Amino acid sequence: MKKIEQTIKPYDDKTFNTMLAGSYVQYMRSCLIWQFVRLIVINIKMLKVVVKSH
Amino acid sequence: MGFKSSLSYNYDLAVILNFNFSNSKGFIMARLVVLGGGVSGHTAATFAREWLGKEHDVIVITPNSQWNWIPSNIWVGVGDMRKEDVVFDLAPVYSKAEIVYEQARALSIHPDGDENNPNPFVTVEYTNEERNGEKAEIEYDYLINATGPKLNFNATEGLGPDEGYTVSVCTEDHAVHASKELEKIIKKLKNGEKQKILVGTGHGTCTCQGAAFEYILNIESVLRRRGVRENAQIKWISNERFLGDFGVAGAHIKSRGYIIPSKIMTESLFVERGVDWIVGAHVNKIEAGSVHYELLDGTTGEEEFDFSMLLPPFCGVGLKAYSRTGEDITSRLFAPNGFLKVDANYTQKPFEEWDADDWPKTYQSPEYGNIFAVGIAFAPPHAISKPALSPSKTPISPAPPRTGMPSGIIGKAVAHSICDMINGKSDKPTHEASMAHMGSACIASTGSGFFSGTAMALTVYPIVPDYKRYPGTGRDLEYSFGEIGLAAHWVKHILHHLFLYKAKLKFGWTKIPE
Numbered sequence: 001m002k003k004i005e006q007t008i009k010p011y012d013d014k015t016f017n018t019m020l021a022g023s024y025v026q027y028m029r030s031c032l033i034w035q036f037v038r039l040i041v042i043n044i045k046m047l048k049v050v051v052k053s054h
Numbered sequence: 055m056g057f058k059s060s061l062s063y064n065y066d067l068a069v070i071l072n073f074n075f076s077n078s079k080g081f082i083m084a085r086l087v088v089l090g091g092g093v094s095g096h097t098a099a100t101f102a103r104e105w106l107g108k109e110h111d112v113i114v115i116t117p118n119s120q121w122n123w124i125p126s127n128i129w130v131g132v133g134d135m136r137k138e139d140v141v142f143d144l145a146p147v148y149s150k151a152e153i154v155y156e157q158a159r160a161l162s163i164h165p166d167g168d169e170n171n172p173n174p175f176v177t178v179e180y181t182n183e184e185r186n187g188e189k190a191e192i193e194y195d196y197l198i199n200a201t202g203p204k205l206n207f208n209a210t211e212g213l214g215p216d217e218g219y220t221v222s223v224c225t226e227d228h229a230v231h232a233s234k235e236l237e238k239i240i241k242k243l244k245n246g247e248k249q250k251i252l253v254g255t256g257h258g259t260c261t262c263q264g265a266a267f268e269y270i271l272n273i274e275s276v277l278r279r280r281g282v283r284e285n286a287q288i289k290w291i292s293n294e295r296f297l298g299d300f301g302v303a304g305a306h307i308k309s310r311g312y313i314i315p316s317k318i319m320t321e322s323l324f325v326e327r328g329v330d331w332i333v334g335a336h337v338n339k340i341e342a343g344s345v346h347y348e349l350l351d352g353t354t355g356e357e358e359f360d361f362s363m364l365l366p367p368f369c370g371v372g373l374k375a376y377s378r379t380g381e382d383i384t385s386r387l388f389a390p391n392g393f394l395k396v397d398a399n400y401t402q403k404p405f406e407e408w409d410a411d412d413w414p415k416t417y418q419s420p421e422y423g424n425i426f427a428v429g430i431a432f433a434p435p436h437a438i439s440k441p442a443l444s445p446s447k448t449p450i451s452p453a454p455p456r457t458g459m460p461s462g463i464i465g466k467a468v469a470h471s472i473c474d475m476i477n478g479k480s481d482k483p484t485h486e487a488s489m490a491h492m493g494s495a496c497i498a499s500t501g502s503g504f505f506s507g508t509a510m511a512l513t514v515y516p517i518v519p520d521y522k523r524y525p526g527t528g529r530d531l532e533y534s535f536g537e538i539g540l541a542a543h544w545v546k547h548i549l550h551h552l553f554l555y556k557a558k559l560k561f562g563w564t565k566i567p568e
Contacts, residue, residue, distance in 0.1 A: 014321065
């Protein structure tokens with residue numbers, strides 16, 4: 001995978017001025033064990049909103 | 055004119071015996087007519103059927119023969135799902151539920167009847183093969199307008215798949231067409247040709263930016279998967295003041311000790327995926343291969359494309375309303391944009407004076423207590439995002455979304471109120487579902503694949519920011535959450551199957567929340 005830093009263009013309004021996910025964050029986004037944990041967390045967070053909205 | 059076919063025993067018998075359907079005649083206690091069978095109308099009709107005794111009739115009038123889980127259309131539009139995966143036939147489901155189903159489009163509402171008929175009724179035109187074009191009158195005691203929007207492709211010259219140069223994913227058939235057009239682009243990319251892809255909104259007053267957001271990132275994902283990403287230039291164009299506005303004034307989430315705006319999340323994702331963007335844009339003309347636009351700062355521009363999916367703005371479906379004497383009272387019932395006026399505060403006022411209490415609670419028409427509007431069909435009091443005009447006074451800001459979770463919750467609340475009114479528990483609506491006191495849980499797909507897919511999970515509370523209760527962000531940060539990852543994609547897939555299961559009224563469907 002191309003390193004995320006390579007997408008940044010110096011002084012470019014868009015790529016230079018935003019927060020970017022580094023390689024660790026990108027890895028964790030698809031790490032199966034971590035994502036199973038996040039599946040539970042996301043469901044709990046969403047259920048909280050659903051319960052409050054009904 | 056008169057009543058014709060029906061799936062209901064009561065309904066058929068009454069036709070044969072020429073009974074009047076109103077309460078006062080005593081044959082059928084009440085009749086609820088629902089115009090539209092989308093998320094909101096289907097939810098309202100099915101719950102009303104569940105809660106009302108069999109002596110009452112529930113009738114759904116919708117021009118479509120199939121129910122469509124619209125959020126998954128974006129996957130059809132990139133070829134990752136088939137049309138059959140996102141639709142099902144309504145007739146057997148309504149037959150099983152003992153809901154009368156009329157495949158027809160509503161034309162007009164006669165809330166006081168007419169000179170020949172003292173009872174309120176709607177006129178409809180059938181769209182099924184057997185009775186295509188035939189008109190009829192259908193009486194009601196309670197009416198829910200859930201027609202959804204008209205996709206107003208005519209608002210911009212050259213917009214849309216039928217008479218224009220862009221594709222759409224608003225309906226299942228549009229999505230199938232979009233997928234075929236995208237496939238042609240992929241073939242060219244495979245041949246080494248450079249291709250420009252432009253996705254976003256096709257007018258300054260569009261809504262549902264979230265759908266376009268999902269579509270552009272799914273295209274990017276598909277192109278990477280197919281090994282042709284390098285040859286494609288992908289660009290976003292929208293009427294949002296900032297990226298991540300999504301028509302709800304953006305959102306803030308708490309993450310790792312920071313309060314992060316949706317602008318940062320969205321920009322970050324676009325940069326990561328190599329997607330460029332133009333915001334604050336009103337697309338005013340589309341030609342073969344190019345889009346002309348005006349920006350909030352007054353500048354104009356042109357963007358070339360080989361493939362473009364631009365959403366249309368929405369307006370009402372064009373329902374008319376007439377008094378008993380035949381006088382046109384459409385402007386009394388409907389707002390100028392064609393959506394039905396309900397219990398909202400429609401007083402025109404500047405953004406600084408907007409209030410959460412402006413938003414409707416019961417969705418009852420102020421003119422007629424037995425008429426309600428749910429989902430996109432109700433007229434919002436104003437936008438959610440701050441309005442903006444270009445120097446030439448062109449409005450360039452998103453209209454408020456009323457789809458998905460709020461649409462279902464509103465449909466259910468209105469069904470509850472009407473059932474209570476029919477059952478004599480109250481003479482006014484008993485349930486409220488204000489978007490200013492309701493949250494939303496969204497999953498925006500950014501690419502499919504069981505192990506390689508990702509999506510953005512986002513929750514906000516309330517949908518309409520309340521800057522008095524929650525100064526600054528307008529929202530309760532304890533309920534606002536955002537995350538990108540594979541787990542969110544799994545949730546999106548689970549919701550796809552769950553909501554189709556629920557809409558088919560399978561075992562335990564009432565226990566699944568909207």
